[in-house]
Amino acid sequence: MLDDNLKAQLKAYLERITRPVELVATLDERPASQELRELLQDIRALSDKITVVEKNDLPVRKPSFLITQPGAATGPRFAGVPLGHEFTSLVLALLHTGGYPPKADADLLEQIRHLEGDYEFETYYSVTCHNCPDVVQALNLMSVLNPRIRHTAIDGALFQDEIEAREIMGVPTVFLNGKLFGQGRMELAEIVAKLDQGAAAREAAKLNAKEPFDVLIVGGGPAGAAAAVYAARKGIRTGVAAERFGGQVLDTLDIENYISIPKTEGPQFAAALERHVREYEVDIMNLQRAQALVPASTPGGLIEVRMENGASLRAKAVILATGARWRNMNVPGEEQYRTKGVTYCPHCDGPLFKGKRVAVIGGGNSGVEAAIDLAGVVAHVTLLEFAPELKADAVLQRKLRSLPNVEIIVNAQTTEVTGDGHKVTGLQYQDRVSGAQKSLALEGIFVQIGLLPNTDWLKGTLELSRFGEIVVDAKNHTSLPGVFAAGDCTTVPYKQIIIAAGEGAKAALSAFDHLIRS
Template sequence: MLDANLKTQLKAYLEKLTRPIEIVASVDEGEKSQEMLALLDDLVALSDKITVLAKHGDEERKPSFTLGTPGEAIRLRFAGIPMGHEFTSLVLALLQVGGHPSKTSAELIEQIKGLDGDYRFETYFSLSCQNCPDVVQALNLMAVLNPRVSHVAIDGALFQDEVEQRQVMAVPTVFLNGEPFDQGRMSLEQIVAKIDTGASAREAEKIKAKEAFDVLVVGGGPAGAAAAIYAARKGIRTGVATERFGGQVLDTMGIENFISVKETEGPKLVAALEQHVAEYDVDIMNLQRAEKLIPGEGLIEVELASGARLKSKTVILATGARWRQMNVPGEDEYRNKGVAYCPHCDGPLFKGKRVAVIGGGNSGVEAAIDLAGIVKHVTLIEFDSKLRADAVLQSKLRSLPNVDVITSAQTTEVHGDGQKVNGLTYKDRESNELHPIELEGVFVQIGLLPNSEWLKRTVALSPRGEIEVDARGATSVPGVFAAGDATTVPYKQIVISMGEGSKAALSAFDYLIRQSAPETERKAA
């Protein structure tokens, strides 16, 4: 099942096990059960601490297997064959069940151990989803740390009947005690905060007690991370308040234009960014959404959704952007019920079905090409009279037999049966005629919107809502700088955001120096 190189790497990891692991496999005579047993046999051959028992005829999902250890009440199960993006989840689960300590903070570990209640989690994932491992790994760790938490990670593509029955149309989708819990990428901190209702209030009290920063970065994407590193390297007090560290990059699959790195994936790049920031004395405040910017004479304040306020001598706004929506009837109603924004994550759930891709730029055409290899049929709908994607992508798209391209078309409504999408209507912009299309999925790929609504009437924004900045990254408010996809700087690219974040930090440092200089020197400057 595993190739020689992977076995060598895995064997080195499994040497870190400090206690035995018992794997109980639930199997039938099917091909997938045999594949799973082959994987488990490889694990047994790589470590004398691992044993496998195969069960036939039980009532568990097949194929599936539990990980446990004698004397420990660990309830952790994989339903399916955790390869692809989920192979890392399997390796981490083996290490944690086998006694290797997690790198999670001691404070968060104690919070998980202290959860009061019984939590039965089920997560539906796809092997091609780069967002799913974070959720699977977080819930697996919770099941290892707290005997009142159980978790089953389920490959949605393998258990299609379940997916249909439970109306799962986006991954990751999490159920708690049989009821929908949440969808999409979630960190361990986010999950714990959602079930530990007092966590937010406790964190707000901690934030209120913090001293003023020299530089406060709002946002934790590439621009925010770069700004934090450059500021911290100057030896000044630096903080980062972010709703989720990594931002939009977490939802990016393939990255092939990050200079000096031939190719990587968004989550891998974010992990490297987070590790780099952690090398410096930076106060990272995750899961914090900024809601108000309050300029002041000496200190600038940022009010958070929790009600807490942070103070700083300078602020760098790096709030990034999010997927642009069509804003048509039915889009919000059927979001994650057939309306999706990540073809890599959710594409496998539409195997054999008909879908539409909205948008004819690079992202839209790439999405259509990827989906064409999974689904029955793809209809690409573009507002303009021609596609805007690179010529090589257009050529590939038009070579595919199960793709139709419609240009000069405006999507006017998404239709559904109350539970899931069953079609859409578009308007021919030349004839104004309306045309319905029957389908099961709609993938929206029409660009980004800056996360700047909370800054209206505080800093100058462009008609598109972008933060207006000068060549130094300065905004219309003294001491407030901005960088990244939320600004008027053209070309929304990771490498550009990093450069702009670095520049904004250098500008903020220069501002601090000039503010602290005697008045005569400031006038001369």
Template sequence: MLDASLKAQLKAYLENLRQPIELVASLDGTPKSAELMQLLEDIAAQSDKVSVSRDGDDARKPSFAIVRKTDPAVSVRFAGLPLGHEFTSLVLALLHVGGHPPKVDAEVVEQVKALDGDFLFETYFSLSCQNCPDVVQALNTMSVLNPRIRHVAIDGALFQQEVEDRKVMAVPTVLLNGEPFAQGRMELEQILAKIDTGAQARAAEKIKGKDAFDVLVVGGGPAGAAAAIYAARKGIRTGLAAERFGGQVLDTMAIENFISVPHTEGPKLASGLEQHVKDYDVDVMNLQRAAKLIPAKTPGGLIEVELENGATLRSRTVILATGARWRQMNVPGEDAYRNKGVAYCPHCDGPLFKGKRVAVIGGGNSGVEAAIDLAGIVAHVTLIEFDAQLRADAVLQRKLASLPNVRIVTSALTTEVHGDGEKVTGLTYKDRNTDQTHRVELEGVFVQIGLVPNTEWLKGAVALSPRGEIETDYRGATDVPGVFAAGDATTTPYKQIVIAMGEGSKAALSAFDYLIRLPNPAEGAEPADIGAQAAA
């Protein structure tokens, strides 16, 4: 089941086991059960602390539990074969159930242990989903730290009838005690915030006590991470507040144009960004959404950023790097059927539409790539493009045209998504040449029409373009003294990771240059150690 290279890596990891574990399999006579048993035997062969049992009686077959033999209350369960993106989740589960401590802040560990109540989490994932492992790993970690928390990770493609019955149409989907809990990528701290009702208030109180920063970065994507690193390297007090560290990179599957790195994936790059930022003295405040920007009252005074939790951060300079999100069609039915057939990530949700009919909205590179990927899974793809021709690269268009189960519709405007109250049943588009409307019967709609900047909270505070982008000059400065911006939220053309990193670095250097040219801090401003750095 596992090749020699994976076995060697697994053997090295399993040397970290501190306590014996047992892999308890629940099997039937299907080929997938045979594959699972082979996988478990391959794992057990790599360590004398791992044993395998066929005595499982779980209703989901094939499935298996990883159980700590000295304390059976400590366990996690997988329904299906956790390979692909979930193989790392499997390895971490083996280690953590086996006593190897998870890499979680001590404060978070205590918060998980202190949760009062019985929690049964069920997570539906797909093996091609790059967002699912974070959720699976977070809930597995929580179940190891607190025996009153149980978790089972379920391969939706393998248990399709269950997916149909529970109306799961997007991954990751999490149920808590049988009821819908969350959809989409979540980190451990985000899950905690949803079930620990006092967490947000505690976080706000902690933030309120922070001293003023020299540079405050708002946003944790490539631009924000680069800005924080460049600012911290100047030896000045640097903070970073982000709604989710990594930003939209977390939702990106393959990255093949990051110079000097031929291929990587978004979550891996985001993890590297976070680790690089943490290597410096940066005060990272994750899971914090900005709500308002208040310019300084006097030149060189403190700028304020109000957060949605009620806390306020203060800084002598601010770098806005809030990024962008998927653009919506804004047609009737889109909101009503989001995650009920309307999706934005073909890699994540595509396997849930195996054998079904879907549409892809958008004929740029993202849309055509999505259609190509989905054509290998679904029964039929209808690609709908507003323009008179596709805008994707020629090589992608040739590949798309070669696929027998793809129909391309150009000069078309999607006008409505239809459903039966529970799921998508079709869509209507208008032929822009004839004004005739056409209805397409299908089960899924994948929207791939570009990005919209996350700048609504900045209206009236800084100058925005008609598209809502932050207007910046060649130095990354906005029209507000001391406020800079970088990345996909700005008017800088070409929304690319490598460009965002460069713009973030430039904004940080510009902020530092702004600081060293200021007169003495305005009366009432917090002292900062900028002088020593400037003289160095």
């Protein structure tokens, strides 16, 4: 099951286990059960602290296995064969069950241990989803720390009957005690905050008590991370308030154009950004959404950033690095059927549409790449492009046109997403040449039409372009004294990770120059 290289790596990790771990498998006659049996035997052979038992009469999903301690019946469970992106989740579950300390804030770990109530979590994932591991790993850890928390990570491709019954069309999807709890990427602190009702108020009080920063950076993507490193290296008091550290990089699959790194994946790159920032004395305030910017009332005075949870942070200079988000089609039915057939991540959700007919909206590189990937999974892909021709690179277009189950429609303006009240059944579009209204019968729609800057909260406060971007000059000054901006939320052209990082560094240097001159 595991190749020699992977076995060697896993063996090195398993040497960190300090207490016995028991893998309790519940299997049937399906091929996936045999695959799982082989995987568990490979793992058992790599550590004398791991045992494997089969209990095929348990009333649980088959195939599945529980990671626990001998004599116990709690801990994380995987329903399926956790390979692909979920292999790391498996390794961490083994380590944490085996006594290896988790890398998380000590206060947060204690908060999890003292959660009251009984929680039965179920997470549906796909092995190609790069957003799923964060959720799976968080809930697995919670089930290790607190015996009243149970978690089963379910491979949606293997349990298609449940996917259909629960009308799941996007992963990760989490159920708590049988009811929908959340969809999409969630971090450990975010999940705990949803369970602990007093957490938000306590966090707001902590933020309000902080002394003013020399530089406060709003946003934790490549621009924000670079700004933090450059500011901290100047020896000034630096803070980062981020809705999620890593930003949109977390939603990126392959990164192959960041100079000196031939290839990496978005979540890995985001983790590296955070590790680098934490090398310095930077106050990282994660899961914090900014709500308003209040300019200084007097020259050289403090600038205030008000957060959604009611807290306020103050600083002598502020760097806005809030990034961008996927652009919506803004047509009837899109919002109604979001996660019910309308999705924005082909890598995450593609396996859920195996054998079905789908559409990709957008003919740029992202759209064409999505169509190519989906063509290997779904029955048929229709790509719709608003312009008279595709905008993707020629090599991608050639690959797309070579696929037998792909249709390309140009001059197509999507006008409506249609459905039956529960899930997508198709879309309507207008032929921009003839003006004719046409329809397509579909079960999934993947939207890939570019980005929108995360600047809605700044309207009326500083100068924005007609596209909502923060207007900056060559040194990242905005229209407000002491306020700088960097990255995809600004008017700087070419929204690329490497450009955002460079702009973040420039913004920090400009902010430092502002501080020493004022």
